Amino acid sequence: MRLFIVAAWGVITGQESVRAAEPAPRPPAFQKMVDCRGVANPVQRLACFDREVA
Structure with missing residues (x-):
């Protein structure tokens, strides 16, 4: 039972550290499309999308 509690605690705290990390910035080409x-x-919006994905 102790092993289960320790393992569960590790999973819970591990997920919190992943959520706290900042997401990586978007590449400039992708950001222009967005x-x-x-x-x-x-x-004009369609022309913008066409221009950025070409």
Whole structure:
């Protein structure tokens, strides 16, 4: 029973440390594509997506 408790505690604390870590920054090319979502005009937004993924 003690082994189970110790193992469970290790899993719980291990998951907390993973959640606390900052996510890696997005690559610049991917970020440019994501930024296309902010374009209001649908035609310009599509052109932005096309330009960034080409």
